[in-house]
Amino acid sequence: MTTATASAAVPILTMTGICKSFPGVRALHDVTFRLFAGEVHTIMGQNGAGKSTLIKVLTGVHPTDAGQITLNGTALTIDTPRSAEAAGIRTVYQEVNLCPNLSVAENIYIGNLPQKNGRIDWQTLNAAAARLLSGLALQIDVTRPLDSYPIAIQQMVAIARALSTEAQILILDEPTSSLDEDEVQRLFNLLRQLKARGMAILFVTHFLAQTYAISDRITVLRNGELEGEYLTGDLPQLKLIHKMVGREIDVDSLTQPQAAQMAQPGATFISTHGMGHKGTVHDLDLEIHAGEVLGLGGLLGSGRTETARLLFGVDRCDSGAVSINGHSARFNSPRDAIKHGIGYCPEDRKKEGIVAELSVRENIILALQARRGLFRFLSRKRQDAIANEYIKALGIKTPDAEQPIGLLSGGNQQKALLARWLATEPGMLILDEPTRGIDVAAKLEIMDQVLALCRKGLAILFISSEMGEVVRVSHRIAVLRDREKIGELDAGQADERAVFHMIAGGGA
Amino acid sequence: MNTSRLAAMARHPLALPLIALIVLLVVNRAFNATFFHIESKDGHLFGSLIDILNRASPLALVALGMTPVIATRGVDVSVGAVVAICAAVAAVLIGGQMHVENGVEVYVSNVPMPLAILAALAVGLICGLWNGTLVSVVGMQPIIATLILMVAGRGIAQLLTSGQIITIYYQPYFFLGAGYLFGLPFSLFIVAAVLLLLWLLTQRTALGLFITAIGINPVASYFAGVKARAITLWVFGFCGLTAAMAGLMISSNVKSADGNNAGLLMELDAILAVTLGGTSLGGGKFSLIGTVIGALIIQTLTYTTWSLGVPPEANLVVKAVVVFIVCVTQSDQLRQWLVRKPLEA
Ligand SMILES: Nc1ncnc2c1ncn2[C@@H]1O[C@H](COP(=O)(O)OP(=O)(O)OP(=O)(O)O)[C@@H](O)[C@H]1O
Numbered sequence: 053m054t055t056a057t058a059s060a061a062v063p064i065l066t067m068t069g070i071c072k073s074f075p076g077v078r079a080l081h082d083v084t085f086r087l088f089a090g091e092v093h094t095i096m097g098q099n100g101a102g103k104s105t106l107i108k109v110l111t112g113v114h115p116t117d118a119g120q121i122t123l124n125g126t127a128l129t130i131d132t133p134r135s136a137e138a139a140g141i142r143t144v145y146q147e148v149n150l151c152p153n154l155s156v157a158e159n160i161y162i163g164n165l166p167q168k169n170g171r172i173d174w175q176t177l178n179a180a181a182a183r184l185l186s187g188l189a190l191q192i193d194v195t196r197p198l199d200s201y202p203i204a205i206q207q208m209v210a211i212a213r214a215l216s217t218e219a220q221i222l223i224l225d226e227p228t229s230s231l232d233e234d235e236v237q238r239l240f241n242l243l244r245q246l247k248a249r250g251m252a253i254l255f256v257t258h259f260l261a262q263t264y265a266i267s268d269r270i271t272v273l274r275n276g277e278l279e280g281e282y283l284t285g286d287l288p289q290l291k292l293i294h295k296m297v298g299r300e301i302d303v304d305s306l307t308q309p310q311a312a313q314m315a316q317p318g319a320t321f322i323s324t325h326g327m328g329h330k331g332t333v334h335d336l337d338l339e340i341h342a343g344e345v346l347g348l349g350g351l352l353g354s355g356r357t358e359t360a361r362l363l364f365g366v367d368r369c370d371s372g373a374v375s376i377n378g379h380s381a382r383f384n385s386p387r388d389a390i391k392h393g394i395g396y397c398p399e400d401r402k403k404e405g406i407v408a409e410l411s412v413r414e415n416i417i418l419a420l421q422a423r424r425g426l427f428r429f430l431s432r433k434r435q436d437a438i439a440n441e442y443i444k445a446l447g448i449k450t451p452d453a454e455q456p457i458g459l460l461s462g463g464n465q466q467k468a469l470l471a472r473w474l475a476t477e478p479g480m481l482i483l484d485e486p487t488r489g490i491d492v493a494a495k496l497e498i499m500d501q502v503l504a505l506c507r508k509g510l511a512i513l514f515i516s517s518e519m520g521e522v523v524r525v526s527h528r529i530a531v532l533r534d535r536e537k538i539g540e541l542d543a544g545q546a547d548e549r550a551v552f553h554m555i556a557g558g559g560a
Numbered sequence: 561m562n563t564s565r566l567a568a569m570a571r572h573p574l575a576l577p578l579i580a581l582i583v584l585l586v587v588n589r590a591f592n593a594t595f596f597h598i599e600s601k602d603g604h605l606f607g608s609l610i611d612i613l614n615r616a617s618p619l620a621l622v623a624l625g626m627t628p629v630i631a632t633r634g635v636d637v638s639v640g641a642v643v644a645i646c647a648a649v650a651a652v653l654i655g656g657q658m659h660v661e662n663g664v665e666v667y668v669s670n671v672p673m674p675l676a677i678l679a680a681l682a683v684g685l686i687c688g689l690w691n692g693t694l695v696s697v698v699g700m701q702p703i704i705a706t707l708i709l710m711v712a713g714r715g716i717a718q719l720l721t722s723g724q725i726i727t728i729y730y731q732p733y734f735f736l737g738a739g740y741l742f743g744l745p746f747s748l749f750i751v752a753a754v755l756l757l758l759w760l761l762t763q764r765t766a767l768g769l770f771i772t773a774i775g776i777n778p779v780a781s782y783f784a785g786v787k788a789r790a791i792t793l794w795v796f797g798f799c800g801l802t803a804a805m806a807g808l809m810i811s812s813n814v815k816s817a818d819g820n821n822a823g824l825l826m827e828l829d830a831i832l833a834v835t836l837g838g839t840s841l842g843g844g845k846f847s848l849i850g851t852v853i854g855a856l857i858i859q860t861l862t863y864t865t866w867s868l869g870v871p872p873e874a875n876l877v878v879k880a881v882v883v884f885i886v887c888v889t890q891s892d893q894l895r896q897w898l899v900r901k902p903l904e905a
């Protein structure tokens with residue numbers, strides 16, 4: 053079902069009739085995919101459509117059940133990631149899989165560290181790493197351990213690692229999910245250069261705008277099956293969404309402000325005065341009401357996540373005061389915050405969110421059970437009921453509640469984490485990049501859920517690097533710059549430009 | 561039986577340890593026709609199997625205590641030393657003499673026996689909590705934190721016994737390690753009680769879930785509100801307690817306490833028993849039954865080499881080879897290969 057006009061060029065890579073099943077899940081069925089030199093080819097599809105699986109089949113992480121792969125006209129068996137690398141295929145996987153304790157430079161060149169006299173040549177190593185990163189306009193100390201940097205930089209490092217050796221095919225599975233606007237532009241500039249040199253690039257993203265900005269060709273997967281391959285020019289945005297989801301969805305709510313139309317907020321849930329923590333944020337005055345979404349606007353590094361960590365007791369306030377429902381409160385740990393009815397979906401889902409080998413059920417009830425303590429153990433029946441309720445309500449795609457959460461697709465993991473907090477019936481939810489890596493339809497669903505809860509009186513602190521999204525769902529927006537609040541905007545008066553204007557110093 | 565049932569069974573985490581144990585037992589039977597015989601003398605059961613169970617008891621206790629520690633990503637290398645300390649405490653406190661009064665043997669202990677036992681258990685608990693504090697409050701690496709007590713503990717035990725082997729002369733105390741109840745060695749009941757207690761705690765309360773969650777992802781567990789610190793602290797505390805029980809059992813069995821040799825290298829056997837039972841050293845999911853089976857494998861192995869007349873020098877080598885085989889067959893890669901399932905990274 054290929055609708056793209058047959059290109060004169062011959063694809064350098066073809067995958068035909070690819071099938072791949074996991075126990076209880078048919079991840080790919082009879083999928084065909086082509087990659088051309090000098091093109092960016094984007095795979096689009098909902099969470100769990102099989103995008104990452106197709107990539108992992110191509111890079112030898114998963115063996116196929118059926119299907120052929122041809123590279124440069126010759127059939128190829130790729131059974132290990134090494135053989136994929138040998139064939140000139142470099143990959144940045146969706147979940148950053150680097151070594152957190154090693155330095156940035158070591159991470160980039162791990163596996164082929166430059167040597168001199170039989171020893172690692174640190175000077176060359178560090179210089180090469182720094183040079184590579186500056187190609188991405190990133191000036192950082194490459195000798196520091198990777199996990200001393202935020203996740204956005206870790207993602208850039210993963211990209212640099214893939215670019216460290218010449219390749220004919222570059223695969224990027226949602227490389228932009230935690231990057232901000234500027235970094236995405238830098239990455240795209242680089243991709244355009246690589247493309248011009250004839251590299252074939254496979255790209256996955258959930259951001260429609262990025263898809264249209266960078267890709268020449270789009271392949272749409274739905275439920276593990278090929279929906280079609282299109283030239284980007286032939287596939288307008290609405291049609292693309294339709295192809296991905298398989299039904300009409302109300303795209304208006306993607307662009308219209310939503311919070312503004314909602315009921316007036318209720319009483320103050322939480323307020324902070326001069327809240328601060330040495331080295332992260334200082335002098336923060338925030339107020340969030342029941343039934344209100346407060347958006348945090350600001351660029352990467354402006355202190356958004358740090359604010360969330362303070363409010364959730366991960367970092368301890370060392371100045372200022374916090375009060376909840378009018379009573380002063382002090383959080384020494386997330387546990388204290390949870391007791392006061394606060395829930396937190398962290399931005400680093402893999403590290404701070406999911407407990408990978410535990411089932412979806414166990415992950416969903418974990419926070420609720422932790423609050424109830426050791427002895428008021430939820431009966432298995434209650435656990436099943438709660439898990440199944442949220443699996444249904446949020447549309448979590450999993451064979452059943454007993455599937456280890458680590459085996460779900462990224463977007464579905466995020467929904468399960470949301471379920472974890474909803475199950476505790478919180479008074480306030482802190483959502484740090486809740487729609488990161490989530491497909492259009494699910495994004496709508498999640499924001500709908502969140503706003504519905506908000507209408508029922510839930511207070512929400514909403515953090516997203518997509519400023520448009522912040523503007524759309526928030527009643528008010530607190531704008532941060534350099535780890536300080538520089539002002540607030542009301543939903544009525546705010547648009548993206550107003551926020552950026554304020555950040556740029558236009559008016560506080 | 562169809563192959564998918566078989567494959568499912570082969571994939572069960574307890575399958576390999578059980579098979580290993582059965583193979584060992586069968587090997588013994590092949591060399592010793594009376595291996596499976598159990599006879600009753602004066603209402604007490606005797607036989608090689610009973611002997612193995614009985615001798616495996618102290619190790620099983622320590623390994624059961626070690627299981628939750630390992631499941632939370634920790635390890636406690638001080639258990640052998642704690643065994644020695646607690647054995648010494650009990651021996652010093654009980655001491656004991658036998659008098660003959662009016663033709664009846666009367667045993668007198670230095671302090672009442674229940675008190676001595678409680679004191680030894682308390683010392684074990686304190687040792688465990690000390691380890692737990694270093695790990696969860698001070699934030700030391702478990703192996704380093706417990707290494708301190710592993711080294712210092714031997715010294716403490718020798719101070720308690722003044723560097724000598726203290727002999728216990730107090731008949732009632734010997735029941736603990738050598739007595740019989742309902743025809744079975746009393747030590748088996750202690751192991752069963754600890755196993756039952758742990759099983760109830762981990763299955764009927766949320767403890768099992770929390771321990772597993774901490775072992776898999778401590779940060780995410782903390783963010784979900786799990787009391788990771790307190791749980792880690794008490795898990796180490798409990799490990800110290802089971803080591804104390806083992807110390808009591810051993811000193812009762814050999815009627816003495818030897819600060820130098822009691823529980824020597826027991827930490828390694830305990831860690832081994834836990835791993836043989838299918839609990840990963842990386843933390844996470846654990847199996848209590850698996851641990852008991854692991855302890856039985858180790859004890860059966862010791863029994864086998866001894867009964868086959870393997871020279872003591874070769875003993876450890878034989879042990880190493882068997883352990884190697886079991887551990888290799890436990891690797892996921894090999895297991896998947898065995899049940900003809902493709903490798904999934
Ligand atoms: N190792 C695995 N074991 C079992 N099921 C898996 C495994 N990997 C993926 N799946 C399942 O296969 C399906 C496809 O997953 P995949 O990760 O390819 O989705 P995706 O399109 O990349 O989604 P997302 O946009 O959320 O990243 C999902 O239902 C997922 O749960």
Ligand SMILES: [Mg+2]
Nearest residue numbers: 103104146462
């Ligand atoms: Mg994916």
